[in-house]
Amino acid sequence: MTRRTLFAGASIVALAGPALVALPPVKGRRVEPVPSRFVRLTPSPFADAMAANRRYLLSLDPERLLHNFYLFAGLPAPKPIYGGWEAQGVAGHSLGHWLSACALVIANTGDPALSAKLDHALAEMARIQAAHGDGYCGGTTVERDGKTVDGKIVFEEVRRGDIRSQGFDLNGGWVPLYTWHKVHAGLLDAHTLAGNARAMPIALGVAGYLAGVLEPLTDAQMQQVLRAEHGGLNESYAETYALTGDTRWLRMAEKIRHKAVLDPLTARQDKLAGLHANTQIPKLIGLARLHEVTGDPRHAVAPRFFHERVTGHHSYVIGGNSEREHFGPPDMLSTRLTDATCEACNSYNMLKLTRHLYSWQPHARWFDFYERVQLNHILAHQRPDTGRFVYFMPLSAGARRTYSEGEDSFWCCVGSGMESHAKHADSIYWNDGATLFVNLYIPSELDWTPGGLALTLDTALPMRGTATLTVRKAPRRSQAIALRLPGWAQAPRLTLNGAPLTPMMRDGYAVVERNWRAGDRIELTLPMALTTEPTPDDPSVVAFTHGPLVLAADLGAASDSFDGLGPALVTSGAASTALRAGTGPHSFHARGALDEDLVLKPFFAQYDRRTAVYFPTFTPSGWQARRADYVRAQEEASTLARRTTDIVHLGEMQPERDHGFVAARSEVVNWNGRSARRIRPGDSMRLTLARRPGPATLRLTVWGNDVNRQMAITVDGTPLKTDRAPREREDRFVTIDYPIPSTGAQGKPLAEVVFTPVKEEAVLYEVRMLTAESGNPVTAV
Known part of the structure; x- marks a missing residue:
């Protein structure tokens, strides 16, 4: 640590408030997770996932994640910025998650390589924060006068009471408070989980800067700010209060x-x-x-x-x-x-x-x-x-x-x-001071020094329903061990050192209390059954589970196109009778309604396959009556997918950003169970949609009661013919089709579409660009 950094860190602490004073645990928390430093995963899919994730975390360069942070602090950026979202206005959110993820791994394993990377990132963040001098440490951007500039301008505008939001943005910035929360949370995790001494001074500076922006706001102004996505800022301030005892942070948490x-x-x-x-x-x-x-x-x-x-x-x-x-x-x-x-x-x-x-x-x-x-x-x-x-x-x-x-x-x-x-590794074992709770059957070793207990959890779950808990070290006192009996388990059985055991049952746990000795073994058998889970609104549409695992039909390699119909099942009894057991764990076969062979296996592991999770089911007579309609509906869905060249779900942040959404005074609304854009008469909304050469169709989704509202539409400056005969209003979603000719500029791969309501406001839920085919211009959804 350089002398300059040391002094800068001290100034940030002075800005942020008093020294750290941890608050006692709240009485409402009856149990706590056993810290993951006492847990070591043994071979399993979970250990594989953690190993792959560690490799990815190590592959990331914190100096690239900090690219914008350097620039906006007036420092040279040593590495280029990453692509994707990091090259857009939300830059910095990945840094916060990376800090938390590294801290989680370090808390579990003490990983020296990740510890060194995390420490370097924090040292750079301290240097960046010191260059700002006011606690700010951010990398978000915003558009101003056609230029991309430092997103700090948004926070300073809000400080002055200049607050604007269309629901997803804050003063034109892409969710800057959401990104701020990720960084704040990551710093707290680096402090509490990784034990890095650099983290908390930076976190306090970050907390102090944003508090200085938000504290002067009235409640009405604060509610306007909070319309924009802001992540868990209230959680980060509550946690900062828990770590420091400074009631300033509690007031902020409750204000948010x-x-x-x-x-x-x-x-x-x-x-x-x-x-x-x-x-x-x-x-x-x-x-x-x-x-x-x-x-x-x-x-x-x-x-x-x-x-x-x-x-x-x-x-x-x-x-x-x-x-x-x-x-x-x-x-x-x-x-x-x-x-x-x-x-x-x-x-x-x-x-x-x-x-x-x-x-x-x-x-x-x-x-x-x-x-x-x-x-x-x-x-x-x-x-x-x-x-x-x-x-x-x-x-x-x-x-x-x-x-x-x-x-x-x-x-x-x-x-x-x-x-x-x-x-x-962080939620397998919990304790309340008297009882050790085993909540997840993940192969692992527990060496719980404070509790004087060491044990090994061997299990083939989730593939097979057996687990063995072997005590390697025990305290010289009575100790209760509570094993979760999953709701999916059919008549679970326990043995202790080979003898059948009838445990005390409490709140879904089998509780065994005794003076344990090294070598004691609890064997748990959790039989698995095939069950169905229907959708609540249509019980004929079902998914299948076997024990804890959701099953899915394998419909072919992900690299192959899928042009077939979604599978359906015909059975005269319960839906589960349509499946028969195959070879291997969680393997089942079925004959589809269209006479196709189906193989169902665990959904999670079908990483490179096309799948079907939910299945429409029919009785034999019901299938005979509805087969033609089912096939027709499936073919229509396939045709719609083939014809669609682009689609925008309005009122949703990412689709609008991806399609160059511009509207001066439109409003996001959530009506009829879907998000939408409401546009006033005379105002306009502009989108850019992909299209293919040749004639096309522009399809709008509206609520059926609004189907007759007039709208002027242009495509690349050419007005579309929008006059239509009045339609009967309907109490459901409908689509309206407008033909687009292929003349002039209409054959470009991207089309700029502008919508302007004429006499009444328009509420648009979805805009879709299609290749032209004959069809009903107004159809129910």
Whole structure:
């Protein structure tokens, strides 16, 4: 550490507040995870995932992640910036996740190589922060007068009370508070998990700078700021308060309360339909942490209610939630099975929230959900050979996974993926001072020095339902060990040193208390059964599970195109009778309704295959009556996919950014369970869509009651003919088609489309560019 850096760090601490004073644990937390430094993973898919993730973390260069940070501090950038999102306005979010992921690995293994990289990154961040001199340390950018400039200007505008947002941006900046949270959280993790002394002074400077921006704002101004996605800023400030005892940070955590979302949830109202899912989950994690550091029971209501609603009414069979990043109406899933289901960030955050709720109420059911997500979504979301990640986990028939590039993606789900696969050791074992809870059956060794207990967990799960717990060292006192009996297990059995055991049952656990001796063995048998999970809105659409694993039909290599129909099943009894056991664990066969051979196996491991997770089912008579309609619907869906050259889901951040969205005064709304853009008469909205040569069709999705509203539309400056005969209004979504000629400039690969409502406002949900084919100009969706 140079003399200059040392003095700069001291000045940041002086800016930020008092010395660190850790607060005592809150009484509401009844159990705590055994720190991962006492846990070592042994060979398994989880260990493979962590090893692949470590290799990826080591491959990343913190100086490249800090590229913009250097430039905006007036320092030379030693390395070029990465591509993908890091080369866009959200630059810096990956750095925060990388800091947290490195800290998680270091906390588990003490990894010297990652420790050195993390320390170097923190030393550079201290140097950058010192150059600013006010605690600022950021790399976001924003457009001003056609130029890309330092995103710090957004924070300074907000400080002055100049606040503008269309829902996803803050003063034109791409979610700068979201990125700020990632950096703040990463610094706290580097302090608490990795024990790096450089981290906390930087974190306090970061906390102090943003607090200086937000503290003067009125509540109305603050609510305007919070319209933009801001991650878990309330959690980071609550954690900073827990580490320092400085009530300034507690006041900030409580000020960052987005009332439009959190007040209805506190009133136990599910108004999630149409909301961007991952924008909301961190807000609830922050409330949960506030409950823990203050003991205020009011902060606990919304997190509990939200978790119950999302897991019970908004989640798919793999435990993930959302379609195109948004919640739909509760219990409406069968019509939302697409190639854009289950954003990985959502599951990452739902698991964080689950850990909080479990710590308040240590019941096994919380980890039934945790296990479902960890096995079927998180393991599926990373390729174990390359360590690359998936953004959406597609559940439509024939869909394949799309993986990130090592240096040119850096989506949000790459960042959360770095953390997800650094923490497979952090939730296996929990304790309350008297009992050791075994919550996840992940092969591992526990050497819990404070508890005087060492044991080995050998298990073939999730592939086979057996686990053996062998005591290697025990304290000289009675010790309770509680083993989670999963909800999927059919009549589990236990033996102790080979003899049948009838344990005490408590809250979903088999509890064995005794004076343990080295060599004691508990053997647990967890029989697995084939079960079905229907969609709540259409029980004839089902998914299959076997034990803890979701099954999926293998529909061919991901590299091959999929032009077939999604498989359906015909059975005269329960849907599970359509499957017969194959060879090998979790292997089943079925005969599809269209006479195709289907092989079902664990979904998570089908990394390079096209799959089907949900299956429409029919009785023999029902299939005979509906076969033609089913085939026709499948063919129409296939034709629509073939004709589509581009599509924009309006009111959603990434699709709008990808299509050059411009609108001076439009508004994001969430109506009829979907996000949309509302445009006033005389105002315009501009998009850029890809198209193929030749005549094309522009298709708009609107609500049926709005189908007769007039709109002027131009494509590359050429007006389209939009006069239509009045249509009968309908209480559902409909599509409207406008033909586009191929003359003049219309044959370009990209088309600029401008929409201007004439007399009444327009609410547009979706814009699609199609190749031209004959068809009904107005059809119901």
